[in-house]
Amino acid sequence: MAKEELDPISTKTPLLRLQTGLLVVGAGAAGMAAAASAAAEGASVLLADDRPVPGGILSQCIHHGFGLGRYGRDMTGPEYRDAESAVFLRSGAAYLPQTRVLALRPDRTALAVSPDGLREISLEHCILATGCRERPLGSLPVAGPRPEGVYTAGEAQELINLGHYDIGDTVFILGSGDIGQIMARRFCLLGKTVAGMAEIRGELGGILRNRVECVEAFHIPVFLRSTVTAVHGFPRLSGVTLQHLDSGQQETIPCDTLITALGLIPDRSLAEPLRTTGGYPDWLHFCGNADTVHSIVDSASAQGAALGKRLAGLL
Ligand SMILES: Cc1cc2nc3c(=O)[nH]c(=O)nc-3n(C[C@H](O)[C@H](O)[C@H](O)COP(=O)(O)OP(=O)(O)OC[C@H]3O[C@@H](n4cnc5c(N)ncnc54)[C@H](O)[C@@H]3O)c2cc1C
Known part of the structure; x- marks a missing residue:
């Protein structure tokens, strides 16, 4: 009525x-x-x-x-x-x-x-x-400015697959759940460079099928027991600091795009x-x-x- x-x-x-x-x-x-x-x-x-x-x-x-x-x-x-x-x-x-x-x-x-x-x-x-x-990057203690080029995995998926935008060339992925793994493969299929994927736990997340078809098949560099502690560059992202939890060592990884897959x-x-x-x-x-x-x-x-x-x- x-x-x-x-x-x-x-x-x-x-x-x-x-x-x-x-x-x-x-x-x-x-x-x-x-x-x-x-x-x-x-x-x-x-x-x-x-x-x-x-x-x-x-x-x-x-x-x-x-x-x-x-x-x-x-x-x-x-x-x-x-x-x-x-x-x-x-x-x-x-x-x-x-x-x-x-x-x-x-x-x-x-x-x-x-x-x-x-x-x-x-x-x-x-x-x-x-x-x-999606849990955003701001939910983690990450130092540095808030540059362009940082997207959640779902945002990136929508921009690329529905909007047909070209959102970046060298990508680092923080978090290894299904959406992060699927987006790693998507960037590879677009001819982009995936500089790596960091996972704070000792093993990859997601279902087995995605680990095999998205990460192993595309030779994505995986950093286990690692996380991003800082972002660099402004106005556009130029790199991230990767912290290895067991050794305590840090390294800077150049990238213009950071994709966060931190959970839903x-x-x-x-x-x-x-x-x-x-x-x-x-x-x-x-x-x-x-x-x-x-x-x-x-x-x-x-x-x-x-x-x-x-x-x-x-x-
Ligand atoms: C990247 C990704 C890859 C996946 N891959 C697979 C796969 O390979 N195989 C598989 O089986 N599953 C996969 N899944 C899982 C599966 O797609 C989801 O679990 C499922 O589609 C979720 O459906 P839903 O209806 O709960 O939510 P959604 O599809 O998110 O639907 C929620 C809807 O509610 C609307 N909405 C929200 N708030 C409001 C409001 N206030 N008023 C009106 N509308 C509102 C939203 O716009 C949306 O349309 C994947 C999921 C993701 C994110």
């Missing part, structure tokens, strides 16, 4: 009031599966996502390695996205693209904004499928204002990377589908 009014804050902004049984925030793999499975059970479902097309981070993951569990074949991220979004778009769930949910309120309403104006959505249950955030944190920022000592309200749920970081997309989809089906039974 929709009713158009004027926003009380700015009389120029239209405020559309909507009602739904289940609001899903985020149209990545998890949110699409949750919305589709709840709609398939007959629930009234509305999915809001801030991007123009469904799929979340799948759109920027142009490499293979998706869908082996759910589809029994090796797909790219966009192929997996297209397969899942076809099911979601046919499911009967309402879809609001380019709609960012700004706040969730204790009275079970959500405030969202889109190019057409503000939306106030009344809901019975809400699933946050908002994905995760579930993005529950919309839920935090609602949290009390008793936890989150019983109408608020999480799936996908907003719940737990999933290295394999199939498990994010499966978790979303199971949650959507369960909640449909409560509506």
